[in-house]
Amino acid sequence: MTSYTTQIGYKNSGLHMVGTSERQRFSWELDVARQVQARLFPSEQPMYPGLDFCSSWRAAYGVSGDYLDYFEIPGGSFGFAIGDVAGKGVSAALLMSSLHSAVRMLGMSSQSSLSELAAAINRHFLRVTPENCFASLFLARYDPSRRRLRFLNAGHEPPFVLRQTGSKLSTIDLFPGGPVVGMFKDAVYEEESLQLMTGDLLAAYTDGVPDVRNPLGKEWGRQGLLASITAHNDLSAQGIVRRAMADMDAFAGGEPQLDDTTLWVGRVADPEKSMPVEEAGEREEFAAFAA
Helix, strand or coil: CHHHHHHHHHHHHHHHHHHHHHHHHHHHHHHHHHHHHHHHCCCCCCCECCEEEEEEEECCECECCEEEEEEEECCCEEEEEEEEECCCHHHHHHHHHHHHHHHHHHCCCCCCCHHHHHHHHHHHHHHHCCCCCCEEEEEEEEECCCCEEEEEEECCCCCEEEEEECCEEEEEECCCCECCECCCCCCCCCCEEEECCCCCEEEEECCCCCCCECCCCCECHHHHHHHHHHHCCCCCHHHHHHHHHHHHHHHHCCCCCCCCEEEEEEEECCCCCCCCHHHHCCHHHHHHHHC
């Protein structure tokens, strides 16, 4: 009896060692994946005359299926992309890397239309990803000299423009102009344009932001995000992102969140007007924290 128990003990000890080794290896691989992915997200907050913007992202499971990128376009325009890959964790992070590569490879800064670009991304995503994998995607090109925004929404949560006219605030929703990428082989995408005004604020986000829940199971919702951004509309883009994320956390009340969250805010600014002095010194620190 004692001999048998001892043998079982040795075997269990060996299984424990193997299990521990596997967990350590997985933890190491996850940490490497996290570091690699952090490099795919914008690590710097570039300055564009006429555009004040800032972003923040958080992974629910160490690595994220959310996608965010900026592009400097020849001629002074600004390119922007935000997306959300279906799923969570490592598998979603791998697909996010594929989406990142596709947008970079196919060229946000090229002369092709956003419609052509989205169609090419869709074909690429279909070719390199498993069946039933897809991603929502919002692409935009902004010309600060004309204050003209060209955009395409492929099944993504509708970004919105918050515009103040006198004492009245109104919202302009940028609804989808086509399906998610990676789902339909012959998908057609429609590019649209919007004339922006000085002071207009554009907010883009992934569905993890409105889907945040409190301990009672209630969702923060799009209205919660809109209310927060509206309440802090007098701040810079950086200040708005900080306050909105803080409001989101306060609503969650410590409840663990099950989805990745990404928020980007950009304000059409006067090219001659500089960033508020009290926040200028914090921009670099926050960009590093967000990424």
